[in-house]
Amino acid sequence: GLNPGLSFGQLSITSSNNQTLISVTDSNQLLAKLNGVAPNTLTASDFISQ
Known part of the structure; x- marks a missing residue:
């Protein structure tokens, strides 16, 4: 999930x-490097906010 306060x-x-x-x-600040995932396929629903 995302750090508290990060959207x-x-x-x-x-x-x-x-x-x-x-x-x-x-x-x-670099949070992640993903292999085999196109950037345009990621949406807000792929992340969890706390």
Whole structure:
């Protein structure tokens, strides 16, 4: 799940070197690198907020 206070709208989801990168937009903190997942297939319903 996402850290408390963090929402899907605060994330940047991009592609680099055949990986999907998920980062916090404001800080550029990298949260995850995903293989085999296209960035445009991820939606807010794929994440859990606490």
